[in-house]
Amino acid sequence: MKFEIMRHRLIEGLNDVMKAVSSKTTIPILTGIKIEVTEEGLRLTGSDSDITIQTFIKTEENGEQVIRVIEEGSIVLQARMFNEIIRKLPTNDVELEVTEHFQTHIRSGKSEFHLIGLDASEYPLVPEIQDDRQFVIPADLLKSIVRETVFAISTSESRPILTGVHWRVKNGELVCVATDSHRLARRKTILEQMPEGEYSVVIPGKSLNELSKIIGDSSEPVHIVMTDQQVLFKTSAVYFYSRLLEGTYPDTSRLIPNEFTTKVTIDGKALFQAIDRASLLAREERNNIVRFTSLKDNVIEISSSSAEIGQVEEEIQSTLVEGEELNISFSAKYMMDALKAVGGQDVKVQFIGAMRPFIINSVHDDAVLQLIVPVRT
Amino acid sequence: MKFEIMRHRLIEGLNDVMKAVSSKTTIPILTGIKIEVTEEGLRLTGSDSDITIQTFIKTEENGEQVIRVIEEGSIVLQARMFNEIIRKLPTNDVELEVTEHFQTHIRSGKSEFHLIGLDASEYPLVPEIQDDRQFVIPADLLKSIVRETVFAISTSESRPILTGVHWRVKNGELVCVATDSHRLARRKTILEQMPEGEYSVVIPGKSLNELSKIIGDSSEPVHIVMTDQQVLFKTSAVYFYSRLLEGTYPDTSRLIPNEFTTKVTIDGKALFQAIDRASLLAREERNNIVRFTSLKDNVIEISSSSAEIGQVEEEIQSTLVEGEELNISFSAKYMMDALKAVGGQDVKVQFIGAMRPFIINSVHDDAVLQLIVPVRT
Numbered sequence: 001m002k003f004e005i006m007r008h009r010l011i012e013g014l015n016d017v018m019k020a021v022s023s024k025t026t027i028p029i030l031t032g033i034k035i036e037v038t039e040e041g042l043r044l045t046g047s048d049s050d051i052t053i054q055t056f057i058k059t060e061e062n063g064e065q066v067i068r069v070i071e072e073g074s075i076v077l078q079a080r081m082f083n084e085i086i087r088k089l090p091t092n093d094v095e096l097e098v099t100e101h102f103q104t105h106i107r108s109g110k111s112e113f114h115l116i117g118l119d120a121s122e123y124p125l126v127p128e129i130q131d132d133r134q135f136v137i138p139a140d141l142l143k144s145i146v147r148e149t150v151f152a153i154s155t156s157e158s159r160p161i162l163t164g165v166h167w168r169v170k171n172g173e174l175v176c177v178a179t180d181s182h183r184l185a186r187r188k189t190i191l192e193q194m195p196e197g198e199y200s201v202v203i204p205g206k207s208l209n210e211l212s213k214i215i216g217d218s219s220e221p222v223h224i225v226m227t228d229q230q231v232l233f234k235t236s237a238v239y240f241y242s243r244l245l246e247g248t249y250p251d252t253s254r255l256i257p258n259e260f261t262t263k264v265t266i267d268g269k270a271l272f273q274a275i276d277r278a279s280l281l282a283r284e285e286r287n288n289i290v291r292f293t294s295l296k297d298n299v300i301e302i303s304s305s306s307a308e309i310g311q312v313e314e315e316i317q318s319t320l321v322e323g324e325e326l327n328i329s330f331s332a333k334y335m336m337d338a339l340k341a342v343g344g345q346d347v348k349v350q351f352i353g354a355m356r357p358f359i360i361n362s363v364h365d366d367a368v369l370q371l372i373v374p375v376r377t
Numbered sequence: 378m379k380f381e382i383m384r385h386r387l388i389e390g391l392n393d394v395m396k397a398v399s400s401k402t403t404i405p406i407l408t409g410i411k412i413e414v415t416e417e418g419l420r421l422t423g424s425d426s427d428i429t430i431q432t433f434i435k436t437e438e439n440g441e442q443v444i445r446v447i448e449e450g451s452i453v454l455q456a457r458m459f460n461e462i463i464r465k466l467p468t469n470d471v472e473l474e475v476t477e478h479f480q481t482h483i484r485s486g487k488s489e490f491h492l493i494g495l496d497a498s499e500y501p502l503v504p505e506i507q508d509d510r511q512f513v514i515p516a517d518l519l520k521s522i523v524r525e526t527v528f529a530i531s532t533s534e535s536r537p538i539l540t541g542v543h544w545r546v547k548n549g550e551l552v553c554v555a556t557d558s559h560r561l562a563r564r565k566t567i568l569e570q571m572p573e574g575e576y577s578v579v580i581p582g583k584s585l586n587e588l589s590k591i592i593g594d595s596s597e598p599v600h601i602v603m604t605d606q607q608v609l610f611k612t613s614a615v616y617f618y619s620r621l622l623e624g625t626y627p628d629t630s631r632l633i634p635n636e637f638t639t640k641v642t643i644d645g646k647a648l649f650q651a652i653d654r655a656s657l658l659a660r661e662e663r664n665n666i667v668r669f670t671s672l673k674d675n676v677i678e679i680s681s682s683s684a685e686i687g688q689v690e691e692e693i694q695s696t697l698v699e700g701e702e703l704n705i706s707f708s709a710k711y712m713m714d715a716l717k718a719v720g721g722q723d724v725k726v727q728f729i730g731a732m733r734p735f736i737i738n739s740v741h742d743d744a745v746l747q748l749i750v751p752v753r754t
Contacts, residue, residue: 088654111654115687277465277488315487
């Protein structure tokens with residue numbers, strides 16, 4: 001293998017695939033990056049066996065020669081070291097050559113590195129995925145969907161299935177649900193190009209978080225292909241593979257109430273900030289609990305106290321309080337997470353007394369719905 | 378105590394004094410900030426007993442009323458909590474009131490906190506320092522002096538005196554020296570207003586690092602007052618006190634050689650970058666050692682190897698090599714630290730063979746001198 005490449009493009013490619021490489025892997029070759037060069041271009045692959053990221057740099061881009069291929073071939077190089085070397089090389093022209101016994105030579109200006117590589121044929125193969133059953137979501141919308149749900153997954157391994165987000169496609173609608181059994185986040189999205197059939201997969205939360213870091217904020221289409229064991233997200237620059245979680249996701253639809261005894265319409269940002277302040281004291285206690293009380297004249301009081309430090313009271317003028325008076329306690333963190341996910345200015349919070357789960361959504365639509373189980377005090 | 382204050386000025390004051398507060402203190406009251414208000418203004422004090430930082434906010438600044446004092450008084454409030462509350466309050470108007478039993482009420486908009494404070498009379502007193510023996514250094518020069526020396530202190534407590542920087546004023550010159558016995562940094566500064574007498578103090582490296590974070594990059598004068606046990610740095614906004622290290626600093630003047638067998642004049646930035654790259658492999662080995670070899674035609678080679686990973690060679694065209702050929706090994710980190718401290722473009726590196734300490738300074742002057750003990754390989 002021998003080729004020359006423009007360093008800044010190689011760095012861009014490494015930026016993506018490095019996100020899949022973990023130093024904690026138990027499979028030694030996965031501490032490396034697979035580098036394959038053909039007449040078409042350079043393919044880089046990084047993986048931690050749960051997530052695999054591939055990027056392809058074409059020999060020519062927009063009429064400019066990015067790579068000059070002298071001899072096709074492949075090699076695996078220790079990822080962190082290779083990445084740091086490329087970043088620090090003195091010029092934009094980099095030459096990479098593999099000689100016998102996987103000896104790899106990296107040259108740039110008057111700098112020359114000689115590394116011992118690994119046999120690329122020992123690197124795990126990327127799963128083969130038929131792309132006849134794919135659907136498309138714009139990158140920025142995909143990021144929103146992840147942001148509005150993934151925070152609610154469970155971080156405990158006692159029920160592994162809850163560490164993922166349940167994605168279900170049916171009748172042209174994508175419904176994403178995450179829950180840790182104390183709260184739940186649901187996001188519904190109408191798909192423009194309805195895929196055939198029905199899909200139901202559980203994607204690890206960690207994979208979705210990494211995916212979010214890689215895809216841009218543009219409206220570029222992301223092609224999504226689901227199989228029984230893998231999901232693939234494809235953009236023009238990157239292929240992102242994730243394994244799926246095995247098992248059946250619990251049916252959460254019955255958890256979400258339809259009838260309520262108290263409805264509060266309120267400025268979500270003001271509510272967020274009041275809870276943020278109240279939680280300064282609340283978090284010193286065990287549970288980070290704040291109290292939410294409806295006073296007269298549509299005023300909502302948020303309060304909290306810590307035996308050692310003191311108390312706090314906040315008053316917020318809400319737009320409207322309908323139904324019964326209310327005095328309920330809940331986790332400040334859960335409520336702040338939910339308000340961030342709902343976004344926008346005015347939110348609707350609907351309760352059935354102080355003991356039953358309550359829901360939060362935008363006054364404009366219920367594409368994003370958040371549910372929180374209150375705390376008995 | 379009762380006063381109102383503009384929140385943004387209180388935040389600025391807290392930014393400074395918070396830097397002295399440590400959560401690891403063994404003296405409980407030092408987890409707090411002392412707040413004293415008089416008709417003149419508000420004084421905030423934070424301390425970890427080694428460093429004490431005081432800031433004063435005047436009632437009126439540039440004709441604008443910043444503080445409205447209703448009742449003079451003082452209180453100690455838990456620093457981290459108080460700081461976070463002030464940052465998150467909803468309006469720029471903050472009222473602080475202390476009622477009986479050190480009950481402290483913080484009000485802003487519709488937000489109201491009630492904290493339990495501590496008796497300010499139990500807070501340690503700031504050392505009294507006579508300011509008749511002070512000298513002045515512009516803030517930006519002071520920061521340079523710290524930056525060029527403090528990195529070379531010892532981090533080991535086996536010789537505590539070496540964890541500080543030796544400041545010596547004599548004949549109108551300030552000489553600052555730091556060493557960990559493997560390398561040494563020296564900075565000489567001519568003082569414009571020569572103070573009377575001779576001073577010799579050892580300032581803890583940690584204090585100097587904190588001082589650097591607090592003083593600005595302006596040419597504002599910093600007044601420095603040295604006593605037997607304390608040093609005080611005064612700017613218009615902040616009083617920064619540090620305890621001094623006890624004991625006698627070793628005489629380092631004899632360590633610095635005057636005659637050399639090889640002199641190399643070289644682009645410091647190119648040398649830095651070559652060593653930076655070579656150290657990518659070197660740091661995988663025990664000592665992070667690179668080799669420096671003079672080749673013909675004024676070419677310098679930097680090289681390094683790691684048995685497991687590979688080798689690297691870098692060539693740099695130096696301006697001039699005088700004297701004997703050289704092949705010497707040293708710590709990449711020490712050399713990079715030294716080159717950063719010397720700064721500028723062209724540096725002079727002077728050696729006495731491969732076994733003796735060598736020195737680095739700018740070709741223009743020797744205000745900053747760096748010495749490194751080589752490694753035998």
